[in-house]
Amino acid sequence: MIYFILLVLLASSAIPVDCRHEVSIDCGFSGDDVYYDPDTQKIYAPDAEYIDTGANHEIDESYVTGQPRQAQNLRSFPDGVRNCYTINDDVIQGDKYLIRASFLYGDYDGGQRMRDGRNPTFDLYLGVNFWQTMNITDSRHLYISEMITLASSDYFSICLVKSGDGIPFISALELRQIDSELYKDVNQSVSLQLSERKSMGLDKTIRYPDDDYDRIWRPGYTSCAATCYSRDVRRNSTLLTTTASVEVGSDDAYKVPSEIMQSAAVSSDGNTLILSLSNGDDVVMAPMFYVYLHFAELRAPKGNESSIFQLSVPGSRPSSINISLKYLEARHIQLIHQANSDPSSFYLHLTRVPGSLPPLLNAMEAYSYANLTRIPTDQGDVDAMMKIKRLCHTKWQGDPCVPVQFAWHETKCSFPISTPPRVTSLDLSYQGLKGDIPAAIGNLSAITYLNLSRNTFTGHIPPFLANLNSLQTLDLSGNQLEGSVPIVLCNRRANGSLRLSLEDNPCSFQGICVCNEKKQKHTILAIPIVVAAATVIVLLSVFFLRGRRGKKEPSKRQPKWRDTIGSSFHTGSPHFTYQDLRTITNNFERVIGKGGFGTVYYGRLHDGTEVAVKMQKRFLAIEEGITEDFMTEELGSDSHGIKEFQAEAQLLSRVHHRNLVTLVGYCKDGHSLGLVFEYAAQGSLRDHLSDKNNTGEVLSWRERLRIAVDAAQGLEYLHKGCKPPIIHRDVKTSNILLSHNFEAKIADFGLSKAFLTDAQTHASTQAVVGTPGYVDPEYHSTYRLTEKGDVYSFGIVLLELVTGLPAVLKFLEAGHILQWVRQGLAQGTVADVVDPRLKQRQQQCDMFSVRRVVDLALNCTALNSNERPTMTEVVKQLKESLQLEIATESSTRPYGGDLDVSQSGTTATTSISVTEMSGPSAR
Ligand SMILES: *[C@@H]1O[C@H](CO)[C@@H](O)[C@H](O)[C@H]1NC(C)=O
Ligand SMILES: *[C@@H]1O[C@H](CO)[C@@H](O)[C@H](O)[C@H]1NC(C)=O
Ligand SMILES: *[C@@H]1O[C@H](CO)[C@@H](O)[C@H](O)[C@H]1NC(C)=O
Ligand SMILES: *[C@@H]1O[C@H](CO)[C@@H](O)[C@H](O)[C@H]1NC(C)=O
Ligand SMILES: *[C@@H]1O[C@H](CO)[C@@H](O)[C@H](O)[C@H]1NC(C)=O
Ligand SMILES: *[C@@H]1O[C@H](CO)[C@@H](O)[C@H](O)[C@H]1NC(C)=O
Ligand SMILES: *[C@@H]1O[C@H](CO)[C@@H](O)[C@H](O)[C@H]1NC(C)=O
Numbered sequence: 001m002i003y004f005i006l007l008v009l010l011a012s013s014a015i016p017v018d019c020r021h022e023v024s025i026d027c028g029f030s031g032d033d034v035y036y037d038p039d040t041q042k043i044y045a046p047d048a049e050y051i052d053t054g055a056n057h058e059i060d061e062s063y064v065t066g067q068p069r070q071a072q073n074l075r076s077f078p079d080g081v082r083n084c085y086t087i088n089d090d091v092i093q094g095d096k097y098l099i100r101a102s103f104l105y106g107d108y109d110g111g112q113r114m115r116d117g118r119n120p121t122f123d124l125y126l127g128v129n130f131w132q133t134m135n136i137t138d139s140r141h142l143y144i145s146e147m148i149t150l151a152s153s154d155y156f157s158i159c160l161v162k163s164g165d166g167i168p169f170i171s172a173l174e175l176r177q178i179d180s181e182l183y184k185d186v187n188q189s190v191s192l193q194l195s196e197r198k199s200m201g202l203d204k205t206i207r208y209p210d211d212d213y214d215r216i217w218r219p220g221y222t223s224c225a226a227t228c229y230s231r232d233v234r235r236n237s238t239l240l241t242t243t244a245s246v247e248v249g250s251d252d253a254y255k256v257p258s259e260i261m262q263s264a265a266v267s268s269d270g271n272t273l274i275l276s277l278s279n280g281d282d283v284v285m286a287p288m289f290y291v292y293l294h295f296a297e298l299r300a301p302k303g304n305e306s307s308i309f310q311l312s313v314p315g316s317r318p319s320s321i322n323i324s325l326k327y328l329e330a331r332h333i334q335l336i337h338q339a340n341s342d343p344s345s346f347y348l349h350l351t352r353v354p355g356s357l358p359p360l361l362n363a364m365e366a367y368s369y370a371n372l373t374r375i376p377t378d379q380g381d382v383d384a385m386m387k388i389k390r391l392c393h394t395k396w397q398g399d400p401c402v403p404v405q406f407a408w409h410e411t412k413c414s415f416p417i418s419t420p421p422r423v424t425s426l427d428l429s430y431q432g433l434k435g436d437i438p439a440a441i442g443n444l445s446a447i448t449y450l451n452l453s454r455n456t457f458t459g460h461i462p463p464f465l466a467n468l469n470s471l472q473t474l475d476l477s478g479n480q481l482e483g484s485v486p487i488v489l490c491n492r493r494a495n496g497s498l499r500l501s502l503e504d505n506p507c508s509f510q511g512i513c514v515c516n517e518k519k520q521k522h523t524i525l526a527i528p529i530v531v532a533a534a535t536v537i538v539l540l541s542v543f544f545l546r547g548r549r550g551k552k553e554p555s556k557r558q559p560k561w562r563d564t565i566g567s568s569f570h571t572g573s574p575h576f577t578y579q580d581l582r583t584i585t586n587n588f589e590r591v592i593g594k595g596g597f598g599t600v601y602y603g604r605l606h607d608g609t610e611v612a613v614k615m616q617k618r619f620l621a622i623e624e625g626i627t628e629d630f631m632t633e634e635l636g637s638d639s640h641g642i643k644e645f646q647a648e649a650q651l652l653s654r655v656h657h658r659n660l661v662t663l664v665g666y667c668k669d670g671h672s673l674g675l676v677f678e679y680a681a682q683g684s685l686r687d688h689l690s691d692k693n694n695t696g697e698v699l700s701w702r703e704r705l706r707i708a709v710d711a712a713q714g715l716e717y718l719h720k721g722c723k724p725p726i727i728h729r730d731v732k733t734s735n736i737l738l739s740h741n742f743e744a745k746i747a748d749f750g751l752s753k754a755f756l757t758d759a760q761t762h763a764s765t766q767a768v769v770g771t772p773g774y775v776d777p778e779y780h781s782t783y784r785l786t787e788k789g790d791v792y793s794f795g796i797v798l799l800e801l802v803t804g805l806p807a808v809l810k811f812l813e814a815g816h817i818l819q820w821v822r823q824g825l826a827q828g829t830v831a832d833v834v835d836p837r838l839k840q841r842q843q844q845c846d847m848f849s850v851r852r853v854v855d856l857a858l859n860c861t862a863l864n865s866n867e868r869p870t871m872t873e874v875v876k877q878l879k880e881s882l883q884l885e886i887a888t889e890s891s892t893r894p895y896g897g898d899l900d901v902s903q904s905g906t907t908a909t910t911s912i913s914v915t916e917m918s919g920p921s922a923r
Helices: 002-011 379-392 439-443 463-467 487-494 521-549 578-584 617-623 628-637 640-654 685-689 701-721 777-782 787-803 817-827 836-840 847-860 871-889
Strands: 022-026 035-037 042-046 055-058 073-076 082-087 096-103 121-126 129-135 143-150 156-162 172-178 191-199 237-241 263-267 272-278 288-296 308-312 320-324 330-338 345-352 363-370 411-414 422-427 449-451 456-460 473-475 480-482 499-501 591-594 598-604 610-616 663-669 672-678 736-738 744-746 902-904
Touching (some): 143 363, 439 463, 578 598, 578 663, 685 736, 701 787, 701 871, 787 817, 787 871
Parallel strands (some): 456 480, 473 499
Antiparallel strands (some): 143 191, 237 263, 308 320, 308 345
């Protein structure tokens, strides 16, 4: 009974949380583990998991310099017409994604083809839809193709297709989920392919972490490094930047990074700013374009000056619109236009209106409309074919039926007008297939022709074949099939609706079907099977209870997750059995922690990876021999622990950030609930601050700052990267774990609680949660739970980092670290509150830097939560402090102060691409 309850609880616990997730694949990377790329600040995975064809290559050494790490190797596809990557980690049907494919040729094949003047050209497909033809003309150039689209199923398939001369290759694939309110134009029938995305006022490329969504913004006026456009029109303009923040509407649909909105290009002649979009390497010309222009007035108004200018597109209707800007307020203008004739170039004029300031532009994006509306094959058929593919080791790639020219040879399909294509015919003869006839065939419900002849299939003729109602031809001849033939098939053969071939099988006699006369047989068989299964379950549970009390040798069986482990980092969470966990932990030998939830054990995976295995409390009850009756009762009355467990498992499987502990897997096996985490070799931050490890080693100020930045980033992700935001609710130094190289990772989501709806700004809870010393005093009085509660707790963490003291002080009347610090600062200086161990060290810490962090901590712990900064601001300030510290340590000039509004005399060129348009429409 208990099994049943557990399963129901586990199945019905849908927590409405949705963290933006992402997949970064380094194609052709031959390592077997993921790596962190400090340049992009993302974790990249090798691609073997996502594709089973192609060959890995390195680019030529002479091309490596200056290229991102992912572009230094590639996978090429000399064989087969179509080769596909399948990305199914957490893809959610209907959600919006940015998909980016990168290609760097780099003479990986010795450059022979390029020298012959035969450019590699091939086609890129997103699923069954054509995306783009890649025409690689420059072996040094990193070609990037980017699409914003809705997921039409729960996976993405990215296919490289031979066309013309070239051998397809690919360097990297990146998938980024983006908020649904961004790029509202994108829907089921509209996808956008990037032509250009430029920040006009900056001279550097911006992407993650400045851009939450990892969009790449190129500098507008130096775009001509490797990607010179044929019609590069240089115009005079001046750059403008400000440190004042630009206000963005709460429902802003573009979320342009603030640094970009704080800078702009201004026409230097004071009158006109001309943008040209012209046909170039990376620019895709299409009949329909979406252009987004991003503006913010950065010049404080003087007197009666206004900020209005005219936007005009020659040849369009209406030919111009007036745009007025407000000081430090973001405004976005969208143009949709259709090409009439020659789609080779396109101009936009921003013209000054008399009495107004000269026109400016902060950023622009241009996308072409992509028609990705071709319907893929029926999902059930695809799933079944994928299972069959795995069993048969065939080289099937992509969709079985669509597009027709790439349909699998062994299949034939029907193409109904308004519903997805169906697989109607499957010929697997002479494939050397062994074992049982794959059960997945039973799911090809539209199949009319099935040929499995001349293999070595064994066992019985499976009854599911009788459920394929459309089947007209079934050829099973030349196998090792035994037993009787399902009666339904015999009947259909008898009435002429099915052509059934069974020659050359042990079950046939001279080609005559031996049909089973006894219809009852299956039901009779079924009862003993049920009884037998029940017995096995009972025996197993007895064995479980016994086995754990008596010390049994850990099983030598190879755990079944063997294939997925180690790569689970990016593929979601493999499921462990209880037995697996026992093996991993060497019979739960070493306890490394205890929490409200249960006990944490040290473990080692099959491949040597160290893990922490967190077992739910109930498991301990079993360990101690408490009876099953009691357990059932406990379960009925108190499902709190299980819910918490589920909360954690669900959250963690949706959350991917390098500053949050990674869930390697979980176990919901009978009574046992367990979570398997990556192991934090250096233990908790609390242990290090209190020197519980007795190493005598003191974390330096710089190390502490880095830990603070890491932890703050993890929290920021929970607050900003998840929708609805996740509030941790138990931020404390003992929940900040340190990896072997002292990278901080936030742990313990057991108490995390996602907001239920977007509209809610706070969630209410019945009871006070958290750990004494860290709980927001405002929460104590209001029971309102907001992100600011985490900010408060993080402020306490910062004070612990500065002082080295715990949050609650045993040696003081005052009792709390915050009061202690406030008193200390009131009576002395920051040097009086800083951890004395830091002062003893040779490399003394910079008191200025410490002071900044103390100030930040005091802001975070402001009594009124409105006065506390957000985690985004905290991250920003801590990063500045860290940079300052690094600069001081390396005794170079300290990090520069704030910039004032300034005009640099740089001459800027803006080159955009596009076509003729029929009319701009302002939003
Ligand atoms: C690829 O680009 C080159 C140079 O722009 C051009 O000559 C060639 O025709 C293009 N090939 C294809 C297949 O578009
Ligand atoms: C998608 O948006 C376009 C306008 O941009 C609209 O015409 C179309 O009907 C929408 N399609 C769907 C399926 O919502
Ligand atoms: C840029 O400005 C200079 C002087 O301000 C002018 O001589 C030159 O023609 C301008 N260039 C363009 C392309 O407008
Ligand atoms: C734009 O403003 C100018 C000057 O104020 C005016 O002459 C013109 O009619 C306006 N155009 C539109 C389309 O409103
Ligand atoms: C702005 O004010 C000045 C005097 O303060 C006046 O001469 C000028 O005409 C005004 N400009 C506009 C556009 O109203
Ligand atoms: C998209 O392509 C399909 C054919 O694949 C076509 O029928 C449809 O009209 C196209 N839609 C647009 C808006 O171009
Ligand atoms: C057949 O499809 C159903 C759902 O459509 C699925 O649950 C089942 O696992 C499939 N069976 C096989 C053998 O693929």
